[in-house]
Amino acid sequence: MIIFGKKSTHLLTEHLFGVKCQSCGKEEIYMHIFSKYVHIYWIPTVPFKTIEISKCSFCKQELEEKQMPANYKTAASQIKSKTSPPKWQFIGIILITTLPLIGYFNSNSTKRNERLLIESPVAGDIYEYKKGKDYSSIKVGNVTTDSVFVYYNEISTNKMSYASKIAGYSKDSSGLSKQALTKMHEDGIIFKVIRK
Numbered sequence: 001m002i003i004f005g006k007k008s009t010h011l012l013t014e015h016l017f018g019v020k021c022q023s024c025g026k027e028e029i030y031m032h033i034f035s036k037y038v039h040i041y042w043i044p045t046v047p048f049k050t051i052e053i054s055k056c057s058f059c060k061q062e063l064e065e066k067q068m069p070a071n072y073k074t075a076a077s078q079i080k081s082k083t084s085p086p087k088w089q090f091i092g093i094i095l096i097t098t099l100p101l102i103g104y105f106n107s108n109s110t111k112r113n114e115r116l117l118i119e120s121p122v123a124g125d126i127y128e129y130k131k132g133k134d135y136s137s138i139k140v141g142n143v144t145t146d147s148v149f150v151y152y153n154e155i156s157t158n159k160m161s162y163a164s165k166i167a168g169y170s171k172d173s174s175g176l177s178k179q180a181l182t183k184m185h186e187d188g189i190i191f192k193v194i195r196k
């Protein structure tokens with residue numbers, strides 16, 4: 001469930017000089033301008049409306065825009081035109097549009113780092129890989145100039161995150177070329193490289 005709601009923040013208050021209160025006749029009308037915004041999980045996301053409320057400091061009469069007499073409204077729209085919603089009310093929108101990009105760049109840099117690890121294997125490295133519809137892992141043993149001797153995990157699982165959690169590596173190692181491993185990583189068959 002996404003929690004969201006509306007809030008408002010005060011932008012500006014101005015005294016309406018020469019405007020008489022419709023209730024008490026005093027020239028004590030103050031116009032208060034507010035910016036309403038939507039928040040998602042209490043993070044201001046986007047402003048959607050500016051509202052004005054007039055208040056007489058003498059008789060305390062408060063009016064919303066729709067209740068205001070014409071001369072109040074004229075003054076209100078003049079004051080309103082001096083304001084704009086504060087930038088922080090857009091934080092949510094900025095986050096929503098930039099977070100996926102950050103995720104994209106992060107996953108790209110992980111992929112690059114993994115490639116470096118694959119190209120220079122070290123005994124003990126673990127590769128998680130797709131084994132048909134399931135997932136399993138490979139453990140690196142001896143490494144020669146061209147070849148990598150690996151132990152296959154004989155246990156596979158249908159949960160990607162468990163690929164190397166349950167380990168039962170074969171006793172005998174099998175040789176693989178470094179090229180073949182790099183290709184498996186490129187093709188996404190090896191999807192995670194773990195070096196401790």
Ligand SMILES: [Zn+2]
Pocket residue numbers: 021022023024025026028056057058059060061
């Ligand atoms: Zn008044």
